[in-house]
Amino acid sequence: MMSTTPDLRQQAQTCKDASRQLAWLATAEKDRLLQALATSLRQHQSGLLEANEKDCQAGQQAGLSSALLDRLRLTAPRIEAMAEGAEMVARLTDPIGREVAWTRPNGLLIRRVKVPLGVLCIIYEARPNVTVESASLAIKAGNGCLLRGSRSAVNSNQLLLKLIQDCLQAQGLPREAIQGVADLRRESIEVLARLNGLIDLMIPRGGADLIQRVIQCATVPVLETGVGNCHLYVHSAADLDQAVPIIINSKCSRPAVCNSLETLLLDRSVAAPMLQLLSPQMQHKVEVRGCPETLHLLGWGTPVLAQDWDTEFLDQILAVRVVDNLDQALEHIRQHGSGHTEAILSNDLAAVRRFQREVDACTVTVNASTRFTDGGEFGFGAEIGISTQKMHARGPVGLEELTTYKYWVEGQGQIR
């Protein structure tokens, strides 16, 4: 088979060229575009359900897991949710053009202005709603976007992209500004990841394997999102009655998402009463994988394996360890944390302060559920993922983080 490198490069180039027309589009025009997209999604509900049905049938024949099939499936309420998502992005404040400026002693005016990044490339898996969500955020931040979905959602994504491109065209904008990548071979990811100068940011949205593959081969900037091996440490000065709902909520409210709890660390001084309170809430609902001390105190559960400490279960499974003290909890998190969300329950100010300072994660949560690490919960309105890296964006990645800035230096003949 011939290499498709020139096609991908060509596609990225047309996207880059088209993205220039989005960069300084007036906010009202971008919002009108997003509202038109919402209307179009509602109007094409039956066509979308039909296209999606093809994907679902093919998926069933290919033996996709029921979890994957569920993520692939579009329903009338899910299409309505996509439309509402686009409308919500339309209501967000436009970051582009906002500036900070100062004048230097020589009269030079330095303006630091928010501008779009250019072209985003989103690599994602089954869920077709990611297509609309990513395109909406890209448009509002003035970026072009290359969307590389999975083969399993090809019919759904093709129609969604057609609707998006029709909306662009209806407003006199180039269809190429938002494009689906037709080449869905595994290798196409590697080619895209090295298109420096054409792709300004690559965002893999999916499991740890996908993310690591992109990081290993990329020379373009990558935003690392999502893997959450989250810990919650019950300190000796915790309010144990408050701890129970927090722990149950962190683990059970939606175990398949990245901000759910995976490992519970119990200070030895409170381990016995804490487990006594938790036991009736967890038994027959949560599979506990405990250290010997935990199993002894709990009276049920299975022995934890070494690799469990590093596993994002994404399921009703909880690893539990009794630790000597705050130091040991910090050391455990240092060794096994993924930089996502780490929580402490305590009313001791010094312990809380130390935990906040020493834990190296995008979010350090005190006396609340781990599940609050989320763009919506932070008040950002929409997000494209949770960044677990330190550069550029950390934590929920919203509109603001899909921009960069440049300096406009304005003089009246100054020389140096």
Next chain:
Amino acid sequence: MMSTTPDLRQQAQTCKDASRQLAWLATAEKDRLLQALATSLRQHQSGLLEANEKDCQAGQQAGLSSALLDRLRLTAPRIEAMAEGAEMVARLTDPIGREVAWTRPNGLLIRRVKVPLGVLCIIYEARPNVTVESASLAIKAGNGCLLRGSRSAVNSNQLLLKLIQDCLQAQGLPREAIQGVADLRRESIEVLARLNGLIDLMIPRGGADLIQRVIQCATVPVLETGVGNCHLYVHSAADLDQAVPIIINSKCSRPAVCNSLETLLLDRSVAAPMLQLLSPQMQHKVEVRGCPETLHLLGWGTPVLAQDWDTEFLDQILAVRVVDNLDQALEHIRQHGSGHTEAILSNDLAAVRRFQREVDACTVTVNASTRFTDGGEFGFGAEIGISTQKMHARGPVGLEELTTYKYWVEGQGQIR
């Protein structure tokens, strides 16, 4: 020869561990450390000159160019400048701990707090003053730092690092927080560039070759700095009398630095009078490589070669092209610019606005010299380089850009 991978990893690990002790050091303690370093540099002037003399002699024997030898050379005033640099960093405002906070409707307090990045790794060439400059900025921003200088400066750098580490130790801090990389083989760069989890940011400070080598092999985040193929476009509505000193200053005041002018674009409508004014200022001083029209109007100079448009001369050489209009100037910059500094001279507001918006560079300068793209000139006090990338930091990289942030989420029992 055995691979030294384990040693480098081990070294990075000790740096990472030690960096935790710098992370939340009180500002006063960091400043005291930097002042002690300044004092130490002055006290050890003769030792530094001696160590540097060894490097310079070895460099001469190895046949280093006179330009490289000059950058390698320490003198009493240069040592004083290093000391003053450390004192200047001590006076900068400490970014660490600064925060923005808001409360959500459910009472959750979201605090976004500036924190250090962790461990920086600086890869640099001959100049020993980079050792002190990088270490000072790393310390003030609470970061550990691995310094990988060049073989040619090994004696100078070893003594400088000893002085830095002595100052750390004298204040009860671990020497390992700032370390020189002993392994100066070419391959050590590749090993360092893949130490994810230990190195939080790698900054190559040097020529285009070094920077590209790091980008190609790195899996850790890299800050791309420095290459400046800067353009200046004289628009039809430019003030030509003001243009002369701006162009001469941009090209001649310090041609070897990244913010100096490399290509002059002249609007056809003003090309003849502009060249007439420039000719006496440039002849016998600047080598002009011109397009045919330029040479015809100027009456002297050499024909430009295709590759000249993409060359950062870093010398008294200027490529000159006559362009049809603003569109052609923008297109030329799109094709040949390096994302550093692009300037326009014009008093036409619409043209200026379009140039500012459409040029994709860290700095777009209007009616002033290109040489103002500089941390000091922007008012940042100190910089570690000019970022030509869009992620995390763009333009002059100062203290602020050597930090990241994390979220502290504080509740009173909230669940979701």
